[in-house]
């Protein structure tokens with residue numbers, strides 16, 4: 733596979749927290765490639781290392797060992813300043829809590845990270861992003877005047893505005909009701925299908941994961957399954973089986 737089709741590659745990714753006396757191995761040598769223009773869900777039992785994988789792959793946290801490459805850039809060689817710039821310029825983040833500022837309008841929230849970084853906002857691109865996420869008529873509203881799903885759309889627009897090579901989402905629908913979650917997942921799917929965006933999403937929800945092209949399943953810090961489009965029922969079965977084997981062990 734050519735490097736140019738890879739958005740992110742992690743190799744033997746290992747993250748050990750805690751002390752030498754009491755180490756906690758959150759990731760124990762994970763290998764994975766996230767291809768450009770695909771939507772990957774990362775699943776697994778609580779404590780299996782999902783968030784740690786996301787954080788290390790996104791350059792928010794440094795691995796104890798192993799490598800992360802974003803496109804052609806190897807992250808381990810970067811200084812903190814370079815890593816901060818890379819996250820700002822090349823990666824988008826969407827979290828369960830929308831992290832919007834209540835005193836600012838929708839538009840001000842979307843452009844805030846760029847403004848703080850002193851990056852000029854391309855108005856044409858901003859208009860396109862806003863249109864893609866369906867917020868054209870909400871730009872002057874405050875977050876409190878929006879539904880949960882609309883607030884998450886603002887967070888997605890904020891992530892998209894820098895034209896990121898990949899968007900990392902940690903439980904993006906965790907705070908939403910079923911119908912609103914479906915709306916947000918449909919948007920992420922559309923960004924991948926229509927605009928070639930790359931999305932990596934941590935989720936506990938088999939229905940949310942069924943929107944992805946591929947589901948990676950972690951257990952005890954290891955990648956145990958890599959399933960192409962398994963469907964919600966199969967995902968739920970796999971997770972239940974994993975849960976049972978963990979209870980037995």
Ligand SMILES: Nc1ncnc2c1ncn2[C@@H]1O[C@H](COP(=O)(O)OP(=O)(O)OP(=O)(O)O)[C@@H](O)[C@H]1O
Pocket residue numbers: 749750756757758776777778779780781782783784785
């Ligand atoms: N900062 C930290 N210090 C110490 N241990 C940590 C830290 N962050 C995570 N861990 C541990 O690493 C392991 C993996 O945690 P992680 O949050 O990646 O799991 P997860 O699969 O995302 O869990 P959940 O589904 O509950 O959010 C867990 O045992 C957790 O307790």
